[in-house]
Amino acid sequence: MQDWVHILFRSLGTIVMLFVLTRILGKKQISQLTFFEYVTGITLGEIAGFLSTDVERSYLHGVIALAVWFALPLLVELVTLRSKTLREWLEGKGTVLIKEGKVLEDNLKKERYTADELLEQLRAKSVFRVADVEFATLEASGELSVMLKKENQPLTPAMLGIKVAPEEEPQTVIMDGNIMDEPLAVMGLNRGWLHTELEKQGYLLENVFLGQVDAAHQLYLDLYDDQVQVPEPQTKAVLMATLKKCGADLELFALSVDDSGAKQMYGGCASTMNAIIQDMTPLLER
Known part of the structure; x- marks a missing residue:
């Protein structure tokens, strides 16, 4: 067998094995690596390289080495799930670099971190x-976690006492001009609804690059023609305006009738409508 054919088959076999082993080891192998995972990843890559091209060496021996470097990290990972001490010894632990706006120079030197790198x-x-920093920790993965002082943190609705509706994932129902049936079904919609919405907005399906539907069944479109500005959907705004109009009409009826029973009825309905508007505001005014 010619060398290039030999290398081709060795490489294909190695790629398959490496892919399977990496999938078993999990997503941590492609995210922020700890020291041990970093060493394991490099070694697996080196073994795979030699296994693919070194035709003079036994392929079986390379597979055994690959299996050892796969089994040991997997075993260590299973053990560290149960032992915090071993986990800290192998993976390290976070180091506080800033506390109450003050840089801890001793910890900075311990991690061989320069001021430039910190900044x-x-x-x-x-x-x-x-x-502005209350607390900053250098994690075992090398990522710096930062918590700002209270007065420097961004405002949130909770700080202002504002209720907001829970966020739901929008569904992409049009991609590259093609309708995506599964996301439509997830939202409880169908192609008929989508075509109706496109007609309302005056766009053809083939002109739409991307279309998304939010929890309120509002359709957001991005067209192939970047010069065309697509207006924001007004479904929620129209619904809120309709509710307010209903409330105002009920209050007007309560003021305009002479019969005390009717006045009381309209007034009660107006109060109920105002309560509904207040409850719906977080959902409709976002």
Whole structure:
């Protein structure tokens, strides 16, 4: 057998094995690596390279080496799930670099971290003043976790006492001008509804690059023609305006009738409608 054919078959076999082993080891192998995972990943790659091209060596021996370097990390991972001490010894643990706006220089030296590197990591988190930081920890993965001081944290609806509706994942129902039936079914919709919405907005399916539907069944479109500005859907705004109009009409009826019973009925309905509007505001005004 010619060498190039031999290398081809060895490489294909190695790729399949490496893919299977990596899938079993899990997503951590392609995310932020710990020290042990970093060493394991490099070694597996090196063995796979030699296994593919070194035709003078036994293929079986390479497979055995690959299996050992797969089995050992898998065993260590299973053991570290049960032992915090072993997990800290193999993977390391976080080190506090900033506390109450003050850089801890001893910890910085311990991690062989320079001030420039610290500032660079902070800038990556959109933090430009050390004094704004309440707490910053260098994680075992090398990622810097930053918590700003209370007065420097972004405002949230909870801080302002505002109720907001839970966020639901929008579904992509049109991609590259093609209708995606499964996401439509997830939203409880069909192609007829989609074609009706496209007609309302005045666009043809073949002109749509991307279409998404949110939890309120509003259709957002992105067209192939970037010069065309697609207006925002107004379904929620129209519904809110309709509810407010109903409430205002009921209040007007309560003021305009002379019969006390009718006045009381319209007034009660107006109060109920205002309560409904208040409950619906987080859902419709976002």
